[in-house]
Amino acid sequence: MTADLGGVxxxxxxxxxxSSLGQLAAARRATLAEDEALVTKMEATSxxxxxxxxTVVRDVSFPVISNQVTAIIGPSGSGKSSVLRCFNRMNExxxxxxxxxxxxxDDEDIYASGxxxxxxxxxxxxxxxxxxxxxxxxxxxxxxxxxxLGERNRARLDEIVERSIRQAALWEEVSDDLxxxxxxALSGGQQQRLCIARVLATEPEVILMDEPASALxxxxxxxxxxxxxxxxxxxxIVIVTxxxxxxxxxSDHTVFMSMGTDRAGYLVERGPxxxxxxxxxxxxxxxxxxxxxx
Amino acid sequence: xxxxxxxxxxxxxxxWAIALAALLLLAAMIVHLVWAAVGTLSASFVLxxxxxxxxxxxxPVLWNSFYMLFLTALIxxxxxxxxxxxxxxxxxxxxxxxxxxxxxxxxxSIPSIVVGLFGLVAFVNLTGWGFxxxxxxLALSVFNLPLMARLTEQALRAVPADERYASLAxxxxxWQMIRHVVVPLAIPGIVxxxxxxxxxxxxxxxxxxFTAGLTTPSNYHFENLNVLDPKxxxxxxxxxxxxxxxxxxxxxxxxxxxxxxxxxxxxxxLLLCVLGFNVGARMIxxxxxxxxxxx
Numbered sequence: 316m317t318a319d320l321g322g323v324x325x326x327x328x329x330x331x332x333x334s335s336l337g338q339l340a341a342a343r344r345a346t347l348a349e350d351e352a353l354v355t356k357m358e359a360t361s362x363x364x365x366x367x368x369x370t371v372v373r374d375v376s377f378p379v380i381s382n383q384v385t386a387i388i389g390p391s392g393s394g395k396s397s398v399l400r401c402f403n404r405m406n407e408x409x410x411x412x413x414x415x416x417x418x419x420x421d422d423e424d425i426y427a428s429g430x431x432x433x434x435x436x437x438x439x440x441x442x443x444x445x446x447x448x449x450x451x452x453x454x455x456x457x458x459x460x461x462x463x464l465g466e467r468n469r470a471r472l473d474e475i476v477e478r479s480i481r482q483a484a485l486w487e488e489v490s491d492d493l494x495x496x497x498x499x500a501l502s503g504g505q506q507q508r509l510c511i512a513r514v515l516a517t518e519p520e521v522i523l524m525d526e527p528a529s530a531l532x533x534x535x536x537x538x539x540x541x542x543x544x545x546x547x548x549x550x551x552i553v554i555v556t557x558x559x560x561x562x563x564x565x566s567d568h569t570v571f572m573s574m575g576t577d578r579a580g581y582l583v584e585r586g587p588x589x590x591x592x593x594x595x596x597x598x599x600x601x602x603x604x605x606x607x608x609x
Numbered sequence: 610x611x612x613x614x615x616x617x618x619x620x621x622x623x624x625w626a627i628a629l630a631a632l633l634l635l636a637a638m639i640v641h642l643v644w645a646a647v648g649t650l651s652a653s654f655v656l657x658x659x660x661x662x663x664x665x666x667x668x669p670v671l672w673n674s675f676y677m678l679f680l681t682a683l684i685x686x687x688x689x690x691x692x693x694x695x696x697x698x699x700x701x702x703x704x705x706x707x708x709x710x711x712x713x714x715x716x717x718s719i720p721s722i723v724v725g726l727f728g729l730v731a732f733v734n735l736t737g738w739g740f741x742x743x744x745x746x747l748a749l750s751v752f753n754l755p756l757m758a759r760l761t762e763q764a765l766r767a768v769p770a771d772e773r774y775a776s777l778a779x780x781x782x783x784w785q786m787i788r789h790v791v792v793p794l795a796i797p798g799i800v801x802x803x804x805x806x807x808x809x810x811x812x813x814x815x816x817x818x819f820t821a822g823l824t825t826p827s828n829y830h831f832e833n834l835n836v837l838d839p840k841x842x843x844x845x846x847x848x849x850x851x852x853x854x855x856x857x858x859x860x861x862x863x864x865x866x867x868x869x870x871x872x873x874x875x876x877x878x879l880l881l882c883v884l885g886f887n888v889g890a891r892m893i894x895x896x897x898x899x900x901x902x903x904x
Binding site for chain 1: 769771772774775776777778779780781782785789790794901
């Protein structure tokens with residue numbers, strides 16, 4: 316467990332220890348220097364992930380603060396994506412994957428029995444590393460989620476599609492051939508924004524992004540970062556990246572993970588991004604963000 | 610360095626020669642069969658009734674071939690697709706799955722004459738239908754069903770995991786994912802499978818000898834739409850000699866001076882139909898891929 320936590324992290328961390336519900340609720344609100352109210356939207360507690368018996372994530376705990384961008388950084392193999400996939404139960408699709416610990420969404424354990432995985436994934440959307448639009452029209456890509464949720468009304472679908480594509484800052488580029496053009500005919504950066512629009516259409520509360528810009532050129536990367544800053548007005552974002560500039564530019568909160576001697580990923584340090592990047596408490600963190608390893 | 614380049618040239622030339630030989634063999638066969646049938650293949654031969662001694666036509670048996678194809682597809686396509694979906698999407702690797710796979714491969718390798726004998730016992734005698742189109746179609750289904758299931762399974766497995774995850778991550782259920790992403794993307798592959806297996810069904814003879822019967826049909830009245838009337842060409846409960854079976858029958862027990870001519874004409878017709886299925890499969894699959902991936 317990481318004991319040396321700075322700033323906001325410490326009081327929020329306290330909420331992670333499984334005390335009584337009353338204490339939890341009381342601890343959920345913490346105040347920043349600017350007197351901004353912070354609400355924990357999601358929280359991982361003692362998360363362990365193993366694939367076919369091999370532990371890839373060990374004892375990771377951290378909160379995700381509402382309407383902020385939380386970045387998970389770290390070298391390859393440190394279990395960043397595995398942790399991210401726990402937040403909407405996508406690990407379950409990997410054969411022989413075992414997850415223990417808990418992940419809470421608004422104080423409800425998403426791994427509790429009786430929780431519908433379909434509902435969790437609707438509330439917590441995921442944007443993949445490689446843009447993966449369906450080989451369908453742009454319109455059908457975005458309408459896919461709402462249609463599966465049972466939306467049949469054409470006017471409402473039109474409205475959802477337009478709103479989602481506008482939110483994803485893609486409208487100007489595609490509004491002329493929404494129904495004629497395939498999602499696959501777009502450029503890489505446009506495809507990724509289409510995938511974001513597709514997630515937004517299901518009206519999630521949290522958006523997970525697994526290295527969303529790693530396959531994109533620098534301009535498209537900046538567009539995605541700007542987009543994230545706009546989206547946190549309404550959504551909570553967790554992003555995995557191994558691009559430190561990206562984490563420094565786009566996130567509010569940073570979680571640094573590394574790989575232990577047993578090759579299992581663990582959490583080294585976390586805190587407000589500005590603080591973690593300017594005054595890291597761990598030698599490992601300092602080495603990583605200054606580019607000495609990773 | 611030189612020797613490496615020479616070896617490269619030799620390898621390229623050899624592989625080209627082998628491919629060319631295969632192509633030439635096919636071309637020679639087509640030319641030979643079509644050439645032999647050039648004078649025979651007329652509208653009256655393709656559509657007309659067979660005659661006892663004269664040239665006559667193959668209209669009714671050609672009809673039976675298409676009719677049996679349709680009947681077999683009616684049985685094997687839905688069941689085969691359902692089985693393929695189960696095998697690709699639901700079956701966990703285990704004893705049951707490997708038993709099914711073993712059965713699929715074993716049935717596909719049974720000689721079709723043996724399937725025909727099984728059909729005689731099971732579909733002709735046990736059911737009491739006698740030689741009939743339905744018994745023949747069931748015999749054809751015996752080896753077509755596992756093949757259809759296998760081809761569907763392969764087409765479904767070829768759908769990238771990325772698309773599946775994208776669907777599930779949007780909160781769709783597994784069935785929604787299968788129904789709205791996996792199956793639509795696999796349709797070109799499935800359709801190609803249907804048409805290619807159609808070629809095999811269309812040309813099959815041995816499995817039908819003891820199941821669909823060897824009568825020489827004539828005087829089909831297509832206006833008789835009563836499927837339960839054994840005299841109607843639409844009825845599954847009537848003997849139905851197909852084109853392939855007719856070729857065998859004419860060659861082995863035909864009388865008259867036109868036997869060779871009939872066999873040549875019917876063979877060419879059969880070959881052209883099967884070729885048509887193959888070319889059609891490619892074209893339809895190309896159109897479907899284009900339409901599904903484009904819009």
